[in-house]
Amino acid sequence: MATQAAFMPGTQTKAETGLWSWITTVDHKRIGILYGVSAFIFFLIGGVEALIMRMQLAVPDNTLVSAQRFNELFTMHGTTMIFLGIMPLGAAFFNYMVPLMIGARDVAYPRLNALSYWIFLSGALFLHASFVFGVPPDGGWFGYANLTSKQFSPTQSIDFWMLGLQILGIASMLAGFNFIVTIINMRAPGMTLMRMPVFIWMTLVVQFLVVLAFPAITVALILLMFDRFFGTLFYAPAGGGDPLLWQHLFWIFGHPEVYILILPAMGIVSEVLPTFARKPLFGAPFVIYSGITIGFFGFGVWSHHMFSVGMGPVADSAFSVATMLIAVPTGVKILNWIATLWGGSIRFSSAFLFSLGFIAMFTMGGLSGVMHASPPVDLQQTDTYFVVAHFHYVLFGGSIFGLVSGIYYWWPKMFGRMLDERLGKWHFWLMMIGFNVTFFPQHYLGLIGMPRRIYTYAPDLGWNFWNLVSTIGAFVIALSFLTFLVNVWRTQRSGAVAGPDPWDARTLEWAIPSPPPVYNFAVVPTVHGRDELWLQKHGDEHTGGKPVPRPPAATAADVASIHLPPPSYWPIVLAAFMSMMMSGLLVSFILVIAGGLLTLWSMYKFAMEYHRPPAEAH
Amino acid sequence: MAHDPHAAVAHPPDAPAPAHGGGHATVKTYVNVAVILVVITAIEVATLYVPGIPKALLVISLLLMSAAKFVLVVGFFMHLRYDHNIMRSLFIGPLILAICIIVALMALFSAFILLPR
């Protein structure tokens, strides 16, 4: 198409190939793909853990796995899905899309960005190393004290969990600082905060949540580490300690964490719906302010996870009211998404279907969540399968559906190929049906008394049928993801080639080739409004229907004058030494010292790498 | 840097001038602030030894004095008084959140007698 040529520069700097180029990359797009592929692999591992659990629970008095093994499975399933599945999948999109959507060439700290990935990968491998040593964590993903004390968890299983999470937390926080600075400080000229795409806004809120909530779990884990390694009394009742301290610190992190898990998906949905409805997001400022409000108030509701511990009526009431209030901005967003679709000219692409599914499923999860907000009602629901149903509706029905929508939406941009739409629809319907068959009955199971975290149940309780149904649903979900894998396999080899803007979309990432050149934008665009690309193509009522000026065509000189940060091996080296130090805590003190010194040394080298950069000829 | 065409650019790289909001403290200001900080510290410690001082008064005056020191260091030494709003918000927001968390934890653990069980 003639319009495409205007966006494509004359020359294109070719990215390097080969394993070393991936190991030393500081390019946000490659780092995004690394996160995405890793996340998907761990998501599959977490899925297998789920399938084993569902097989164990399919029939009463089952003996497929032991109680101990079951504890390990639900612990690793939860930890993996949250920290190694959803969060890095979100990170994949932050990494790939944030610079593109704000008109930047990379993030604020490219090497720190790479470091975040390698630290994440070390943390993931550290956690899974526990399997190799026969001591996978078994204390639940929330690791309640004092089950996690040395007294009640004498093996190193909890140590793997505790240290693994610390490593992962560092990775997340480093990325958080990076993206906050990037979004604040590297937007293209003309992109005021209110002109940022909603996905960028949600990302910004998420990064603030990360950097402010993770310190709480860092402290909680440090206190646990000191209890286990040095005999402190933080969570030790015999010494006057209160196991509830763990719960408070954990959930001060844990509640913002669930908003960290859902807001990226909400951001994706806020981009996908307008594209496929050919209408701007209805009430975008309200969606933005609601996201900010949710992030802020998310710090005020944590004890709704603790209604059954006996905090007393004042605390219970305070957190109950706060929890109910937080449903309001969420509801505002849902109404705005629906209003976006109203009167739109809708194309039912796979990406769109998943976003639509998000709205429906997340709303259902939100409704069961509001039920929990009442302490007396929660006393029946807590620790039952009703809660399991609730959080799977919001985390799977919400986050996963939203993230998968993002995968289908942005796949052409990242890989230059269109995914097959027919297979995509199969994926959607199988996932939709499988998901609801798996989790809807769990509401009922919970209300008739089935507790969480049990490895089997007696046959005369009336739970048999719906457990079996739930298990069948789980396998349908697995089938749906198989469909996706087949789709990827087929189209990467022979799928339709994607142009820069296959969806006739609205935001800046669609203004450049698919996949983008290594420098993203040959000419940094000037931004006139929220949906800048749409304004360039069609204008809107503010411009009197006239398209706004596009950036000038790039010249070879433009491209030649672009400076990108060179690759570096310090990120992976530093991450490796950090892992050595952390591993030492489980192996030998000497390893800690050696690892620590090497870590300090490589931090120095990392920091000094460009202290006096060689004089560059332009 | 002989061949660096950008040497001709008027804007000196990394010089401290551009990003600061108007104003900059002088050495004299810094020294004055330091002296005030030490004086406040001395008063704080002295307050501890005032005979028969009611506990509430002691606590409140200590908190106020340390808050004053905090504000002085952040505003002058850390330059936040003269800096862009963005940097102020990036620090003050989390600071307020941290204080709220401290107070909430204390309340939940009955450090105050405010919350009946």
Next chain:
Amino acid sequence: MAGPGAHGEAAVHGAAAHAHHDPNIGTTGLDNRKVGMWIFLGSDCMFFGSLIGTYLSYKGKSLGGPTPAEVFNIPLTSYSAALLLFSSLTMVLALDALKANRIKASAWWLFATAMAGLHFVLNQVYEFAEFVLHYGLTLHTSLFGSSFFVLTGFHGAHVTGGVIWLLIWVGLAMRGKLDPRDYTKVEVAGLYWHFVDIVWIAIFTIIYLIP
């Protein structure tokens, strides 16, 4: 390489060219590294907030062992507090000297800052040793022992990290590798240093002074 023609074209692209000249200055005119350090310090507020919250939640709930009033050495810790405040002054004097290209003076002020910090840490080591050896207060003696040592220990670790960071700048200055171009980098180290000071202001008052 691109000649003056490209330079002219780059000038047309306005802010993009400006960012190209100094990749650390963003489109807000702020330096990435300063913005990054401020949000890091915000995050560190939450870290220390959680630790202080833990200490205060457990205050007075120890089942035994020496009490704070019995062990605290107020004169020593007041001196330590003054040391850190003094070190904040030397830090800003170091920056002031650096900006004026007085590298040697700057290096000396940075060294003084680091030494004040080191003195603080050594005072703390002495204090910890007294607690353990003289009063029998250890990490596992009581809730007070646990929460006190962890809170102040992590603060001391932050100070130690700062001392190392400052000494690195001193070393670089002595080898002629520090000049006004590095102002922002040293400023950022200074922000970290002042933060460590204000955390101590909070800890000194809340833990040591308030009964």
